[in-house]
Amino acid sequence: MRNRNISALTLAAAAALAAVPAALPAAAATPTNSATAEVRCPQLSKKLSWYGDNRARLQRVIDERGRCANPHPGHGHERPVAAFDWDNTVVKNDVTDATIAWSLRHDKILRPKSWKATSKWLTDEAHRALTEACGTDVPVGKPLPTSRNTACADEIFEIREDGRTMSGAAAFAGRWDHRHTVPQYAWVPQLFAGHTVPQLESYAAKAREEALAAPVGATQTVGTHEIPGYVRYYDQQRDLIRTLKKAGFDVYIVSAGSEPVAEVWSRSVGVDRAHTIAIRSVLDREGRITTWNQGCGDVPVNKGEAIPYIDGKRCFINQEIYRVKGKAAWQKQDRARRIALGGGDADTDVTFVGDATGAHLVLNRNKSEFMCRAYDNADGRWVVNPMFIEPLPRKTGTYPCSTAAYNEHDGSKGPVLRDDGSVVPDQRDSVY
Template sequence: MRLRRLGAPLLAAALACVGLGAALGAGEADAAPAPTPQCRQLDPSLPWHDGVREFLQKAIDANSTCMGTVVPGQNKVAIFDWDNTVVKNDVGRGTNMYLLKNDLVLQPPNKDWSRTNRFITKAAVKALTKACGTKVPAGKPLPTSTNTACADEIIAITSGKTKAGEEAFKGFDHRWMEASFVWGGNLAAGYTDAQLATFAQKAKVGYEANPVGSTQVVGTSTTFDYIHVYPQIRDLVGTLVAHGITPWVVSASPEPIVKAWAPSAGFTVDHVVGIRYLHDRKGRQIHHLKGCGGQPDGADTITNYIDGKRCWTNQAVFGVKGKKALKRLPADQRQVLGAGDSVTDVTFVKDATHASLAINRNVPEFMCRAYDGLFSKGKGGTWAINPMFIEPLPQRPTPYQCSTAGTTRNGDPAPVRRADGSIIPDQVDSVF
């Protein structure tokens, strides 16, 4: 299965990899033999957890056009989650905070919050209507910078519950989507992708400039006020490119927002897959989703979450159509490396053939799989675990309860099982 042709950045990296120095003129290049190829290696000055850098380099070398382990044109691929995997903190949530602070969230159609998401509950609609009011006309900006009750309710519901603690979303497939993530992206409804990208760029300037640990108050809620790219991941992406492995992002944040950030970590914007919303005839985002895996546009049933993230990986990256996109592809058609940090990433990271990188945020289902497949356990292990590179978490005080850490389609807890059906035993958090 063929991917698009390598772009200019990859071509340049390939030339550099075989030693074609830009300083040589045509005559000099013809007169002297090319130097011995020096294939880029992960920067040893950037700290990784014990053995992880070497493990990742081995996986890269095994799939490298520079090393000659694969021939050019085989188009090996690596897939990364974005939030808290490539960067510290969450660009989707960070952009939402910018929208709220700058009165950019629009009153929903007919002033009816039930129009904003297929799975929003009556309790959430009632809470939003009460907090945000009905005086502002539909399609006009809500004064969230001054109406702290409205901002607080919106922030609460982006986390899945009303400020009073009631469930904000029900009835969705928990292996295919997280409705609160989708609703967070729905806050940009009424804007074009270009407008949303502009908002994201303006927010990005501040987040990048602010020091680690910075916080802000939105409504009455205190939240992060910095987003930084992990230097280790930027170096990993650059090294992959130098070896002819194409890096992609598959994220559960809205696609225009992730595209605004992608170049900062070495990704090209045409290799970004975020949540994809439908648009009206004027190019403005509406409250409905593009479909995947045979699910039609506007059904709002599947997005970049757990098995849905595999679907979007297979459909958007590998070009698989229909229901086949929901299935695990043969090994020679899958990503060689996958990287993530949360339950939303567990399926596509598990699908990687050579290296599954887990950034440890103490997320049970994800970490049960990571520890069970850890490369240090011996032959066959394909998982590597690294603490967050910025503000890493302390050790989890109790083991991950893998018998109940799994996620069912209706959201109930379930065992985390291996491919043979056996239940993964409880796992001690040893990488911190």
Template sequence: MSPRHTTRRLQRLAAAAITAAALVAVAPSAEAAHPGAPCTTPQLKDGWYGDNRARLQQLIDRHARCNPYRPTRAKPVAVFDWDNTVVKNDVGDATMFWLLRNSKIRQPARGDWSTTSRFLTPAAAKALAEACAPLARPGTPLPTGTPAGAGCADEVHAVYATAATRTGAAAFTGWDHRTMEPGYAWLAQLMQGWTARDIRRFAAAARTENLAAPVGATQQVGTGRATGWVRYYDQQKDLVNSLRRAGFDVWISSASPQPVVEVWAQGVGIDAGRVIGIRNTTTRAGTYTPHLKGCGSVPDGADTMITYIDGKRCWINQEVFGVRGPAAEKVQPAARRQVFAAGDSDTDISFLRDATGLRLAVNRNKNELMCRAYDNSDGKWIVNPMFIEPKPHRSSPYPCSTTGYVDHDGTPGPVRRDDTTVIPDQTDTVF
């Protein structure tokens, strides 16, 4: 062998030795590669009622990526409502009040307020037109943040907050009470003419103000006062973070507008792709229309299916689990449902009931939610007081056996279990 060939052979052997040494240095040890290797499961912080922390920790331990069987299965899904579940107070309200104070709501087409919601009553459309029509041309912002526009701001605020005009006339009629809340939807519909980027900017400004304001603060809206502060719940931030670190696929489902919740969800580490809020249809230019995207059997623009009670089930099935068409409106097999769910209101009841592992009810004294949570017929419910300014003890039982349930047409009735038996009235015990 020539000296040149010997040199090349030695160089190749040296390079191979270096490569092998590097691989040994970076390769996981046999222990680390073994399914039973050490793995740290997140531990929840204190601040929970009773044994709720222990129950939640058991759920995390059972489904965490550290469990040897987890690598061979899909991520377990957890879904949280947002307003008054992850935060104290309502980010939709905070945004509406900011829009009114900063004159960002536009005069509707032809000054006809009935175009802003198919459920708006003639009385409400007339009251809004009388208060707002003289103030701006169609399509341009109304001066609701000025003294001249205070009456318009008051009328919009009344319809939004009380579902009635300032004179007490009903503002909405004819909606399905299990798939739609027209007041919630109306906020998104009043964002017409703006882009999602605009709304995120508005929501970010409102977020900054509401987080900076002291607890209990109010703000002037029109000639009246409205809630002026929001806070993240530390316990829920910790729970969301722990679930994510444990390998859960964590989602937010809210009946506030999509871009608004996107902005707030960043504060707990949830990106826009894991947020499901009320979604507008858009023009070719990307501006919002007063119409909404549909789900299941409901087409875009029908404006009858938002993220509300049964509508939340549909949107979760569609966006999280990929179920399309009318099937999205139905309860799915256990393997295609969330393991954990958290909510605070009757608006959350369907997606909470769908959770297969554990369901957290934040107690705001809501009838159907608390009837089902306290009945706890399958042992998967836990109840926690609100983490900031909890509701006091409700002295009278929840009317589960008579009027705790609201049907599609708004008729009250008894709350029934899956086997159709009636839940008896329940006593408030967690407060």
């Protein structure tokens, strides 16, 4: 298990190197012998549906960066890297929500000494709302009866989902870099403070079993919130990851969720702990999760200032995969230290997916900054696909790329700019 203890500030990193730098030329030569082709050029399944020519475009990257072009990756040659977001990218629905929902329904959240101490940005209004809803009768460190206390479950879930209390008051306030973190995401592992990593993994495993057994379209109730009750692995993404691995790629998951939760799910697509990057909680001397997490780049151990979120995903990829240290980890690297293929579904993925040198795979969930980049397709490598299960309908109107789609560091909105500084024009939804 990766050491998350505060005494070990060096984050665990996988021993993968950079993607082989190459432009995307015409289709690579394929061996004529079919048996040789199968060994050297693993193929995506033709039985699984992709939008348009997306399968062929992804296959071309696999052929040109994998074993087909280099039969011996790792033997004097650098292995190409692929990285994927998890929730709504590799699976349909959110495994963090599934874990929190299961935990609330089974009384697994421990009462903190002070709700205010769970997040450096939690407002007085949120502290009061949580204290009033959850009460003070339960001793500190003991489970809250959230399965019976609807008001307590509601406040916790509303704050996690929308960053607001049930009365509509802001749950988080203060200053943070909005491209490095979002407080309600950072708050999730902080909610599990006091538990051990194996305990949290067991909750995630039970939530996983329940979510996979529920039929597609099922819902569940948490407090008074109705949320999706099922999760499914996308067959196309399973196949893509399997094919990439057979072709000699190192494949990583990069999630803005809690790392023990992500690890429980990622192993079923053949991605191990060393290749799963998410929010890494610092443990106390007894091995219990604290409200601190390990940092990235020039941000040391912290209380949520740096997580794998928007530019933070780039930072963790640069630091964990390519061993880029300090402030430079936040910056776009040269081609030799960038992933070959990236996949995501939301604005939180836009930076690292955009860094890919071979293909930028986007599952369309109508997220403005991400879709502006995807539809502008400045380098011709953006591959847009509807969600494989319950895809969204076409977005009405246009994405406000030229005025208010970019997530600024201070939380405001601005125009999306290309690398040359030109403004991306507003885009219409065309892949749905």
